[in-house]
Amino acid sequence: MSRLALGGISKRFGEQVAVRDFNLTVEDGELVSFLGPSGCGKTTTLRITAGFESPDMGSIVLDGVDVTDLPPNRRGMGMVFQGYALFPNMTAAENVDFGLSVRKRPAAERKARIAELLELFGLAHVAGSYPHQMSGGQQQRVALARAVAIQPGVLLLDEPLSAVDAKVREELRTEIRRMQVQMGITTILVTHDQSEALSISDRVVVMNRGAIEEVGTPAQIYAEPRSAFTARFIGAMNEIPVRIVSAAHGLVERGERRVTVAGATGLADGELALLLVRPESLEPLGPTSGTLNGDLTMAGQVEVQTFLGATTRLLVREVPTRAGDPTALPPTQRFAVDIPSANAGRWPTGSNLSVKIPVGVSRLIADRSAPGGVLSSSATSGGKAKPYA
Amino acid sequence: MSATTPASFAGTPAAAKRRGGRAAITLLPFAVLISLFLVAPTLSLIWGSFHDNKTGVFTFENYSYLQHPLDLVPFKNSLELSLASTVVGGLVGLLIAQAIVSSRRPIIQEIATTFSSVAANFAGVPLAFAFIATLGANGLLTRQLLNAGVDLYGGGFKLYSVLGLTIVYAYWEIPLMVLVMLPPLQAMKPAWREAAEILGASRWQYLRSVAIPILMTPFISSLLLLYANAFGAYATAYGLTDGFVALVPIQISNLINGDISFDPGQADALAIGLAVIMVVCIGGRAILERRSARWLAR
Numbered sequence A: 001m002s003r004l005a006l007g008g009i010s011k012r013f014g015e016q017v018a019v020r021d022f023n024l025t026v027e028d029g030e031l032v033s034f035l036g037p038s039g040c041g042k043t044t045t046l047r048i049t050a051g052f053e054s055p056d057m058g059s060i061v062l063d064g065v066d067v068t069d070l071p072p073n074r075r076g077m078g079m080v081f082q083g084y085a086l087f088p089n090m091t092a093a094e095n096v097d098f099g100l101s102v103r104k105r106p107a108a109e110r111k112a113r114i115a116e117l118l119e120l121f122g123l124a125h126v127a128g129s130y131p132h133q134m135s136g137g138q139q140q141r142v143a144l145a146r147a148v149a150i151q152p153g154v155l156l157l158d159e160p161l162s163a164v165d166a167k168v169r170e171e172l173r174t175e176i177r178r179m180q181v182q183m184g185i186t187t188i189l190v191t192h193d194q195s196e197a198l199s200i201s202d203r204v205v206v207m208n209r210g211a212i213e214e215v216g217t218p219a220q221i222y223a224e225p226r227s228a229f230t231a232r233f234i235g236a237m238n239e240i241p242v243r244i245v246s247a248a249h250g251l252v253e254r255g256e257r258r259v260t261v262a263g264a265t266g267l268a269d270g271e272l273a274l275l276l277v278r279p280e281s282l283e284p285l286g287p288t289s290g291t292l293n294g295d296l297t298m299a300g301q302v303e304v305q306t307f308l309g310a311t312t313r314l315l316v317r318e319v320p321t322r323a324g325d326p327t328a329l330p331p332t333q334r335f336a337v338d339i340p341s342a343n344a345g346r347w348p349t350g351s352n353l354s355v356k357i358p359v360g361v362s363r364l365i366a367d368r369s370a371p372g373g374v375l376s377s378s379a380t381s382g383g384k385a386k387p388y389a
Numbered sequence B: 001m002s003a004t005t006p007a008s009f010a011g012t013p014a015a016a017k018r019r020g021g022r023a024a025i026t027l028l029p030f031a032v033l034i035s036l037f038l039v040a041p042t043l044s045l046i047w048g049s050f051h052d053n054k055t056g057v058f059t060f061e062n063y064s065y066l067q068h069p070l071d072l073v074p075f076k077n078s079l080e081l082s083l084a085s086t087v088v089g090g091l092v093g094l095l096i097a098q099a100i101v102s103s104r105r106p107i108i109q110e111i112a113t114t115f116s117s118v119a120a121n122f123a124g125v126p127l128a129f130a131f132i133a134t135l136g137a138n139g140l141l142t143r144q145l146l147n148a149g150v151d152l153y154g155g156g157f158k159l160y161s162v163l164g165l166t167i168v169y170a171y172w173e174i175p176l177m178v179l180v181m182l183p184p185l186q187a188m189k190p191a192w193r194e195a196a197e198i199l200g201a202s203r204w205q206y207l208r209s210v211a212i213p214i215l216m217t218p219f220i221s222s223l224l225l226l227y228a229n230a231f232g233a234y235a236t237a238y239g240l241t242d243g244f245v246a247l248v249p250i251q252i253s254n255l256i257n258g259d260i261s262f263d264p265g266q267a268d269a270l271a272i273g274l275a276v277i278m279v280v281c282i283g284g285r286a287i288l289e290r291r292s293a294r295w296l297a298r
């Protein structure tokens, strides 16, 4: 049986629809992330689950019991707030103890549990410290320990890592995952950091304007996004203009070449569309490697090399094969190509580069939103997709 | 950024000395101000309180009021009046401040702050006159109540009594309390309440374990301020009673200005007594503030 079921949840604030028809079941011991741009309703959904907001419609079922009308203090959930919300008048140990003392557990049991949790989260040495005497990472751990101390049915985390610096953030997210697996706690994590969601979740719920866009494992969401929104929101993505020659036959044209692609149905002949391709899927062409007539290509001049570790990202300004080509990238935009860093020396800044566009792994979307050119966001820095300009 | 280069921060000892010198110069006006208006008067008070103002001989005589119950009446009255107006102002002010914060309307909070800072400073003769016109023996409200069958003065009420003065003092003590309690109440994070709630706490458990302990320090510190404020108030009481009420500040003034009771030495000694109470209040406040600043830092 599923641990938590959110059924048809909707919520509006005045005219503003914050959540619409949200359906999700979370299995026992699962870690599910809510991922989406700012204002898409992640926090609202989480607060409805916790009981701080009541939904206009829908139900929350915990372990088979409808808790929609229960106040937060009777839901037995744990929550970590964005700013931790540690009680400033209590030490780390007292904060962890709070839920236990409210439940009037025997003193000996409380003492043992506190010691065990402080140990588990590496906090034994700050047990007697007040929040203002602790670092951000320590406060964050105390907040986690406090939330799990009551052995909650579900653990809710609202952007738990947004207030700590990048290095601690990566460390802590692994730690959260380790703790979550070890204790087997069913967890919902709200984040707008895609690398965080992708790296530690069992499943990711991509949200857009209050609604679920798509639910899937991190690998599915990244490699086979079902919606254009997800494809553009997750990871870095090139958006390469093509012209639809025949939607019925999936025939598209770019520069002087034509290929057939999947997913052209619904588009109009003659219309411009965008082919979504990840930077690592664009294949650089060496002087010897030829292309078949059936392949799309693009070529240009390397403007910037960004070292990302194992790979290096090249930002390339396209040099169109014909002047006035409607499918050429707008002059202000660049396309991104990821290559193994070992090969970076072959394409220094200013050099020319041709790439093959692998049509098979690309996705075609209409150009109606018309940002045009290349959209991308780095999977390492997280954050919202922004066009390279 | 200033134009200073990082290198000059690491400067030579000579440079450090120059900077120290510059800092001293900027502090000079402040030092002058402090000596002129705080240190010098205090020293003169202390000196005056230990000398006979006619002969100039060293004496403890000015402090003899400490041994005579009758001479301590002004202190007793002042202590009582300050306590009463602090309790009334403190409790009512706290409730109003909490109501303002609960409204969650920034505009209400701004208007309340502005109004309170004006009202907290509306004291002295104008306030006294306003109260005489309203609650005096022939005041507007007194008359209307009389017409309605409630005889305030017949019932023993007097505006010039400690009870009457308490009401008058509350008029600025309440807004002062609102003014000083708004910031700590605003700094209470709603997430603390929610965190307590999701951990299973009832409203009362949250208040007892979180809100009250956090707010206790600023609350007591505010009461000390109210107390000091009431204790030192002079103009209102004087305007209201023409100097015929035995309060410490009024007594001091009578000893300096009075024809019959002229005795500046004893005035100095009384003022030292008043100063001690002020120092206790303000000192206690300073200690408490340091703690609450840490808890309520945003």
Ligand SMILES: Nc1ncnc2c1ncn2[C@@H]1O[C@H](COP(=O)(O)OP(=O)(O)OP(=O)(O)O)[C@@H](O)[C@H]1O
Pocket (backbone or CB within 6 Å): A013, A016, A017, A018, A036, A037, A038, A039, A040, A041, A042, A043, A044, A045, A192
């Ligand atoms: N209490 C509220 N009153 C009015 N509108 C609200 C309230 N809470 C949220 N909203 C609105 O509902 C929408 C969803 O907000 P929510 O906080 O759930 O977004 P989010 O996905 O958590 O965003 P972020 O990443 O910025 O935290 C937003 O448009 C927000 O302005």
Ligand SMILES: [Mg+2]
Pocket (backbone or CB within 6 Å): A042, A043, A044
């Ligand atoms: Mg949010």
